[in-house]
Amino acid sequence: MVDDTIPVRSGEELNLRTLEDFLRKNVMDLPNEPLELQQFSTGYSNLTYQLKMGEWEAVLRRPPLGPVAPKAHDMKREHHILSSINPYFQAAPEPILFSDDDSIVGSPFFLMERKHGVVIDSKFPEGVEPTSERCRQLSYVMVNQLADLHSIPYEKTGLAEISKPEGFIERQVHGWISRYERAKTDEIKEVGPLIDYLQKNIPQYSQTSIIHYDYKINNAMFNQNLSEMVGLFDWEMSTVGDPLADLGVALSYWTESSDPELIKFGLGQASVTTLDGFLTRQEFIEAYAVRSGRNVSNIDFYLTFGYFKLAVILQQIYYRYKKGQTNDLRFSKLGTTVKSLITHAAHVAAKEA
Template identity: 30%
Template sequence: MSVELDLGALAVWMRSAGESVVGELTGRRVGQGQSNLTYRIDDEAGHSWIARRPPLGKLLASAHDVAREYRIMSALRGSGVPVPPTIGVCTDVGVADVPVFVMAHVEGTVVDDEETARALTPDVRRRLGLDLARTLAKIHAVDIDAVGLGDLASRKPYAPRQLKRWARQLEESRTQDRPDLDALTELLRENIPEPDEIALVHGDFHVRNVIIDEATGGIRAVLDWELSTLGDPLADMGSALAYWTQAGDMPGGMFAASTLDGFPTRAEMAAEYLRASGRSGQALGFWHVLGVWKVAIIAEGVYRRVLDEPENAAGVTLTPENIQALVDHGWDVAKENGLVT
């Protein structure tokens, strides 16, 4: 795939930001992400960086804000949350017609396909799954005021904010009528739990958004903070469970490698998170349903962007049937958790 950046101009900017760039830069698209576009950038001496820019085509309001992502990741340095060192945000129109966020490249493995997951031993897979839960607990333990993120977003009750925001996103990116998805929206509105504490919420936490040590399964860096906000920490665990496929689940175009031997079940991950965080899981069922609902809306938005601009595709093909399977799964989770009989 082409690199939608002027690498010569980017090299000039990076040197001005204090980076030792040797010779010319080369770049290639990396990752399966279909939101912000991510590139690995290398110089002639073997130094590497990561650059992120918003996707091509029409952008939804408030989405894909790489400058905000830079602020969050910079604030988390030294907090105990593993994040890559940040370089800065380039706004030089000679580099791109949108802001570009540059960070250090962290060595390690991103488990973003089944082949990579199969290369891990069952013991490493288990440690990875449980370390995802422990790392999420670390994110939620951050003192948001102490790190300068206390004003990142509203501190009003999180569930109504999420329902309003993502229902609006659905309306703006809808590719077809989905009455059962709309009915799931209403079910969630009718079952909003009492507000809990306010914490930093990653907003898109799953196995493809972390870099791991392939030998141990430990997490070296958490990536993709563009959806981060302030809210109920159980929302993040609900989203993590929504992304975590396990044996017996219906196919939905989701990342299915977590069905391999060794990876913990959703129940085991939830239990490890609750142990590490010290929180009650009473409302976790609601947040799990909301997580699946949100994933379905994100998938609809990705499908809309690919229809509008095929270059936004990144090797993963979504279909209307995949999105429908996600909606169906949302209803199954709602039944499992007593939100509907």
């Protein structure tokens, strides 16, 4: 098993005594052992920590430091989402509690179960050979879990009460354009034609399902032989909406070996999905259509929007870095990544226009 935690990064420490006192008052049957804290190393957004007391384990999630975009990083909402989805989708971690008491860790936060397994990002774990067969198997696990999530009857979950599926994709397109304009730092010539394409090609009909909306291979956890997904994380953007928007977002993360270098390496090392054996995006689309039975004929619009949405998320992070609201040096090159994503999205749009 790969160790997926690191010592807590400088500036992101929590007050152990305050947190332990809170846990002992609010969590049943904790062992009489001191609280140990580690941090999960991946992710550019929310801060996520591993808590341990003897054999007891949990995961704590809180928003990033500094000002955040309106309505983003809503811990109460993510806790509600997990509470609603976990009974129907076991890869979603079971939530433990939510707290809006800022005095504990400096912001609202929630606790959820600690899952164990294999997390894959830019390479396979040591000792696991990335054979073509294994890569293909892993591809189908990703496709099938996404389609199965979309098959859950959302009306039976608690998500129906916090969702507005009617007009979802239109609101999303206009909403992410507004987010980009608020977080803009540099002039990118391709953004004008791209926004024009998105506004003029909003689908008139959209389907409805539960969507994860940040579905990518390094947000998933697998069992040791990679035949099953045992965990799926980062549910903060999940809602009830158009499943093809979810598929488009997943495809925007699903890089191929033939993609431009800045797309493959924009966030560091290339994803394992560029290795031989992984489904191409087109094969992913076709496998999803078979598993879900959904019409995917207009998926190119959703893929274009997926690239734009990813660019805006990174632009918001880059904006915080440029304004001195965070000093994490990992964010210093995101402006180049944003430009490459917008340029790539514009090229995809131009082929369809």
